[in-house]
Amino acid sequence: MSAIELRGVTKRYGENPPVIEDMDLTIADGGFTVLLGPSGCGKSTILRIIAGLEPHDGGSVRIGGRDMDGMAPGERGVAMVFQNYALYPAMTVRENMEFGLKNMKVPKAEREARIAECARIVDLEPFLDRKPKSLSGGQRQRVALARAIVKKSGVFLMDEPLSNLDAKLRAQIRADLIELHRKLGITFLYVTHDQVEAMSMGTEIVLLEGGAVRQKAAPTELYDAPANLFAARFIGSPPMNIIETDSKLRRDTGVDAPYIGFRPERAWIMRGDGTPPPGAVSFRGVLAARELLGDRTVYKIKTDAGDIYATESSASARSGGAGETEPGGAALRSGRPVEVTVAAGRGDLHFFDGAENAIPPAQVSVEVISVPAGICS
Amino acid sequence: MRRNLYSRPLFALKLAVLVAIGIVMAFPFVWMALSALKTKQELLDFSVFFPKDAQWGNYAEVLLRSPIPRYIANSVFVAAVTVAYQMFSGALLVYAVVFMEFRFRRVIFAVVLGCYMVPGAATYIPSYILLSKMGLLDSYTGLIVSNLVSIFGVFLLRQAFMQVPPELYDAARMDGAGHWKTLWRVIFPLTRPMFISFALIAFITCYNNYMWPSLITNSPELSLVSQGLRHFFIEGGAYGTNWAVVMAASTLVTAPLLIMSLLIQKRFIAGIGADTGVKG
Numbered sequence: 001m002s003a004i005e006l007r008g009v010t011k012r013y014g015e016n017p018p019v020i021e022d023m024d025l026t027i028a029d030g031g032f033t034v035l036l037g038p039s040g041c042g043k044s045t046i047l048r049i050i051a052g053l054e055p056h057d058g059g060s061v062r063i064g065g066r067d068m069d070g071m072a073p074g075e076r077g078v079a080m081v082f083q084n085y086a087l088y089p090a091m092t093v094r095e096n097m098e099f100g101l102k103n104m105k106v107p108k109a110e111r112e113a114r115i116a117e118c119a120r121i122v123d124l125e126p127f128l129d130r131k132p133k134s135l136s137g138g139q140r141q142r143v144a145l146a147r148a149i150v151k152k153s154g155v156f157l158m159d160e161p162l163s164n165l166d167a168k169l170r171a172q173i174r175a176d177l178i179e180l181h182r183k184l185g186i187t188f189l190y191v192t193h194d195q196v197e198a199m200s201m202g203t204e205i206v207l208l209e210g211g212a213v214r215q216k217a218a219p220t221e222l223y224d225a226p227a228n229l230f231a232a233r234f235i236g237s238p239p240m241n242i243i244e245t246d247s248k249l250r251r252d253t254g255v256d257a258p259y260i261g262f263r264p265e266r267a268w269i270m271r272g273d274g275t276p277p278p279g280a281v282s283f284r285g286v287l288a289a290r291e292l293l294g295d296r297t298v299y300k301i302k303t304d305a306g307d308i309y310a311t312e313s314s315a316s317a318r319s320g321g322a323g324e325t326e327p328g329g330a331a332l333r334s335g336r337p338v339e340v341t342v343a344a345g346r347g348d349l350h351f352f353d354g355a356e357n358a359i360p361p362a363q364v365s366v367e368v369i370s371v372p373a374g375i376c377s
Numbered sequence: 378m379r380r381n382l383y384s385r386p387l388f389a390l391k392l393a394v395l396v397a398i399g400i401v402m403a404f405p406f407v408w409m410a411l412s413a414l415k416t417k418q419e420l421l422d423f424s425v426f427f428p429k430d431a432q433w434g435n436y437a438e439v440l441l442r443s444p445i446p447r448y449i450a451n452s453v454f455v456a457a458v459t460v461a462y463q464m465f466s467g468a469l470l471v472y473a474v475v476f477m478e479f480r481f482r483r484v485i486f487a488v489v490l491g492c493y494m495v496p497g498a499a500t501y502i503p504s505y506i507l508l509s510k511m512g513l514l515d516s517y518t519g520l521i522v523s524n525l526v527s528i529f530g531v532f533l534l535r536q537a538f539m540q541v542p543p544e545l546y547d548a549a550r551m552d553g554a555g556h557w558k559t560l561w562r563v564i565f566p567l568t569r570p571m572f573i574s575f576a577l578i579a580f581i582t583c584y585n586n587y588m589w590p591s592l593i594t595n596s597p598e599l600s601l602v603s604q605g606l607r608h609f610f611i612e613g614g615a616y617g618t619n620w621a622v623v624m625a626a627s628t629l630v631t632a633p634l635l636i637m638s639l640l641i642q643k644r645f646i647a648g649i650g651a652d653t654g655v656k657g
């Protein structure tokens with residue numbers, strides 16, 4: 001019942017050029033939608049416009065089909081968790097949760113029932129009579145969640161709610177949020193600049209750049225089929241290898257697209273000029289760095305086409321799975337250049353046109369596929 | 378080692394300076410309170426510091442047979458009402474200027490602060506004419522009305538309000554709280570130390586005020602302490618003044634301020650605590 005629709009929303013601060021211009025965006029009812037994008041792209045601004053905290057200069061915002069024009073934040077049926085929690089310091093945890101309910105004129109008996117229930121959901125029962133100041137960061141975080149849940153609104157807005165927590169707690173609360181979303185079944189709109197948070201929690205990701213939507217898709221689709229170079233470069237760690245094809249490269253590889261890309265985790269890496277698997281595009285180069293991450297190893301390879309990253313999972317490295325592996329721990333340390341070949345299979349390639357938009361792979365002609373020679377010095 | 382070597386003499390020096398300043402500050406008051414217990418002769422004899430035989434009757438005379446207690450009550454009343462309203466009006470103005478978005482808010486605030494630069498004396502005549510046209514001369518209403526807003530207070534409170542994270546204001550709005558509730562339930566508890574500091578300063582200023590009250594009030598029974606003390610002073614003529622009783626009166630007049638300071642000294646200038654409820 002609480003889909004969010006933005007139609008032609010424009011926002012400018014003062015006389016500056018608009019931060020958001022003519023944005024159309026629909027947030028699915030009951031979904032866990034993540035607004036993802038680099039710092040300053042307007043994520044918080046969009047959230048605040050939806051919440052009614054920030055007036056917008058044009059267009060309309062509808063929540064659950066109702067036009068929000070002129071509606072105060074408290075009347076919109078929206079709850080929000082702030083990045084710095086913004087708990088009321090002078091009130092106890094209980095009072096923090098109760099404040100909004102009192103303003104909504106919820107009767108006392110129901111207030112107490114709801115507070116008890118929410119305190120149980122987020123494990124805050126022992127802390128109800130404490131002041132925020134005497135709680136840990138993670139506990140404050142949960143109070144902020146509880147204060148929002150207790151209102152039982154149809155929409156739950158979160159602006160980077162995990163950024164003040166350490167990595168371990170973040171991972172834990174990520175899992176808690178997914179569970180909470182399933183339990184409550186309401187519309188979650190979550191702002192982050194962290195792709196791991198977005199990929200792991202979202203049912204849908206809205207990728208933003210400079211106040212515009214670059215791609216709106218499910219996490220897997222965003223990963224498997226980035227709609228443009230920005231999406232390709234933003235998602236993935238390390239990001240997708242993007243190679244701008246010059247005429248020589250086009251001739252050598254036979255690829256007829258301005259940009260080709262492939263994910264490091266889909267790349268093959270072979271010692272010397274080993275033969276790439278049939279149907280692959282390959283580049284020869286020199287190993288420049290190796291990063292051990294435990295579950296996987298990231299290699300950086302210098303080629304004529306630029307730096308290329310390739311990732312190998314530790315499992316396959318140990319078993320010697322994907323091609324010839326572990327090319328060069330010792331050699332790299334010894335300082336001798338290690339020659340390698342990186343390759344990507346036809347099915348793993350992404351293509352982009354001059355306007356940086358993706359071209360469906362079927363529309364790209366790739367004539368000569370395996371050209372190991374002459375690309376690299 | 379080095380720390381100890383250098384910091385101990387430094388600490389002693391600091392202490393000595395502070396004690397010296399303390400003595401200089403306190404001496405007139407101690408002398409005043411003691412003089413109130415002396416006889417006329419002792420008081421004029423500089424070689425006597427402590428009275429031989431404490432003359433408690435001087436205090437009794439002021440308390441029981443002079444209008445001083447009445448003046449004190451007048452002043453406490455006027456100061457309390459004025460300060461209460463100054464805090465209230467200051468809070469409303471500053472809340473709007475700091476948290477709400479509206480056109481010209483900067484201009485409005487600049488105008489308000491600009492008034493601070495107008496010397497008080499320059500406003501006496503226009504204010505006097507205004508009050509007289511409103512028929513409020515020689516009344517507490519006039520006195521209080523002419524001091525409903527303290528620009529100094531606005532300035533102080535603004536400093537405190539600006540320390541409050543704006544997210545708290547946003548959170549209150551999300552929680553459906555109106556401005557009134559947001560101000561008193563969310564912002565005020567955080568800025569209370571500054572309200573207390575302001576109250577103390579404003580109360581003392583108001584209590585000590587002499588010029589303006591003496592311009593607009595005439596009736597002796599409406600006199601505030603500083604006027605009252607002056608009446609009392611000149612009552613006996615240049616030679617008849619009983620200085621010991623005057624000292625007793627002066628000492629008693631400072632009592633309300635002393636009591637108030639003692640009561641709230643712990644909270645005075647505590648500023649906003651480290652905890653503002655948000656992280657980062």
Ligand SMILES: Nc1ncnc2c1ncn2[C@@H]1O[C@H](COP(=O)(O)OP(=O)(O)OP(=O)(O)O)[C@@H](O)[C@H]1O
Nearest residue numbers: 013019037038039040041042043044045046192193
């Ligand atoms: N109150 C303001 N006045 C002027 N400009 C603003 C204001 N708030 C935001 N902006 C500008 O709007 C743009 C978007 O800001 P916003 O806070 O929405 O970014 P964001 O995507 O949330 O970034 P971050 O990840 O750093 O929080 C930025 O360029 C910022 O400078």
Ligand SMILES: [Mg+2]
Nearest residue numbers: 043044045159
């Ligand atoms: Mg932000």
